[in-house]
Amino acid sequence: MQSVSDKYYYWYNWAVTSLGLLLTVASIVALTMPTGILNPENGFIAITAIIGFVQIIYGLIFFRLRAKTSPWIAALISAMLLTLNVISLMQDTGQLHSQYWVLWAIQAFFSGLFGVYVVAAIGFLMTLYFVLVATGEAGTQQLDIITVGAVVGTYLIGAIGYLIWRNLYIDHETKRVQKLTGQLKTNQQQAEMLIQSISDGLVVITPEGKISLINPAAARLTGWEVDEAIGLDVQLVVKLLEEDNKPINDTGNPLKAIFGQLETISADKLLVKRDGKSIVVSIVVSPVILPKTKTVSGAVAIIRDISVSRAEEKRRADFISTASHEMRTPVAAIEGYLALALNDKVSSIDSKARGFLEKAHSSTQHLGKLFQDLLTSARAEDGRLVSHPVVVEMGSYLEQLTDSLRFTAEKKGLMMDFVIGSEEHVTAGSKVIKPLYYVHVDPDRIREVITNLFDNATKYTEAGKISVGLTGNNEVIQIYIKDTGAGIPADDVPHLFQKFYRVDSSATRTIGGTGLGLFICRKIIELYNGRVWVESELNKGSTFYINLPRVSSQKATELQASEAEKALTLSQPIN
């Protein structure tokens, strides 16, 4: 399709519609009050008025609708309507000798707007008209110079029009390519603008670990210039350390580890700037995976400075820690005095007062536990949890601990058992030797964890049994606390060890708690490079597992010896 720019079709339609209006008005005047040239003899008859009217309606209303999808076709319909009117005028005013041939010639000239086929069509139409007229089908016309001239003239003017309009033809293919290129350019500009303006640092890494793109925010965070950093090893520019300032190993470095796996890695690390200063950052590294081959073709790292929010968190934790520490002391005093008041040997009170004081005592105990938990969790968060690890043989340790815990369970009518090892029992003669499960932990901290898990098991179990068990292999020891209680909905399990998380159920609503217990447990176990998790089935029960690194008997003996030596040195008087 040969076409010119859309605006020409709109202009053309306006011209054609105006001509239609002119012809309609002229015909109405000629029919009602003929004057001068405005009389029916000049072709101003009813048919002209009707076609003119159709032209006006089309030009004003239907053209716009059609032009929305294709102005070319819309304008061609206008042209056809005018052609019809011109033929009708010529037919009434001397056919090929008609003065309206001028209008025809103008039409031929503008047919070039629609391309060579329409030019040919208008020439063909004139030839057909000539044949019809000459053969007497559409009238009687002499084959004279004027009639031949009309036909030849149409072709000639059509050709001139074509040559002129041709210069304005649009190359649609080029136009489309131009449009797409423009779009691509805008998209690229937009993407670039976005990358440049985001406040988080963005680094694109090649599979070889080199930087292929770095935005100004990442450059600011690392202290490098964008131009300098491109092409350098990412670990040279984005230098990471563990949060406690310890060096980072390859598996712990998300920028390195990403190439070994196909999943996003996020971590909080210390970023050492070029000038040696360091800030806490949250870093999220995602692999760029080729959809076809499913191979990693690079990685994208997003780095965010979180030192301000970290400082804020620390201030908050400090406040909680100081406040709970300060409040714990008077609460302990109140609890002590209430205990004294309730002690028959020290004081005598009537039974009504005893009832009130017992309630006050239990609430104070609860408050004391809350402050203690708040203090421990605040300390656990900023790494100030006191821990004095020693070698502990978990079997005998747990045996003693469960003996003291047994009472809580039995008070609630629950059964309780304790099992050490299963597979590893070694028989020497008739005597069963229990395996020794050594770990290097602070026994007070581990007691806190086991007691907490055991208390929860008792709290959330109405009937049945609580089992505590200990197993292990060469690497780890595993403690489990299993109950036959309410169980935990699967949706809650992933959040259970977060701070203040409590399952929202009728059971937890009636049973008091803070949601801090499991958070503290996790923090303590992580302190010893262990892991704590739960497996649970709703209405059947839950099993909490703790894995801790096992210390071999030989290593345990060595550690015990050095502990004893240390204790001896400390107890030596200084001369």
Ligand code: ADP
């Ligand atoms: P809380 O002070 O609420 O007991 P925890 O951190 O110890 O806080 O426990 C968090 C939530 O985990 C509890 O609110 C409870 O819903 C759920 N939970 C913990 N232990 C058990 C268990 N043994 N059986 C069922 N639900 C448990």
